[in-house]
Amino acid sequence: MDSGHAISAFWYNPNIHPLLEYQKRRDTLRDFASREGFELIEQDDYGLVEFLDHTMDDISARCEYCYHSRLEASAKLASQRGFDAFTTTLLYSRYQKHERIIEIAQEMSTLYNIPFFYEDWRTLWQEGIRLSKAEGMYRQQYCGCIFSEEERYREQIHRNRAK
Numbered sequence: 001m002d003s004g005h006a007i008s009a010f011w012y013n014p015n016i017h018p019l020l021e022y023q024k025r026r027d028t029l030r031d032f033a034s035r036e037g038f039e040l041i042e043q044d045d046y047g048l049v050e051f052l053d054h055t056m057d058d059i060s061a062r063c064e065y066c067y068h069s070r071l072e073a074s075a076k077l078a079s080q081r082g083f084d085a086f087t088t089t090l091l092y093s094r095y096q097k098h099e100r101i102i103e104i105a106q107e108m109s110t111l112y113n114i115p116f117f118y119e120d121w122r123t124l125w126q127e128g129i130r131l132s133k134a135e136g137m138y139r140q141q142y143c144g145c146i147f148s149e150e151e152r153y154r155e156q157i158h159r160n161r162a163k
Helices: 019-036 048-055 059-081 098-112 121-134 146-162
Strands: 007-010 039-042
Touching: 007 019, 007 059, 019 039, 048 059, 059 098
Parallel strands: 007 039
Antiparallel strands: none
């Protein structure tokens, strides 16, 4: 890669619902990895039941569970595979809890004895949108879980009614 790093991507997103959304996002990443020539490692678990089991008692804490489970899986895999470090695409989003993601990633770094590579990718937000649209890539409309889908579309419906 241009930055001098060899990249492997890890698909593990049991937080994405419903199933068709999960498949669209996974398939978009498969196509992108194939076109760009980087390794894609998949833990292809559509985890609706497990996600709901861990979040239904406190829906407001769902992001905490999501970050923790995905970052732990990433750090564990990176450690097992002997990678130099791990990072996360969560750091690209302007909508995620950036500082909390960093804290959890650092905890996982210590737990699995693998460095966490930090970069604030939010500066590339607009460029990422432009490039993905130019490539005709599927673009998600909400974070991923069924609760974020509801929030996104409920807000959209509310805005449309207010017009």
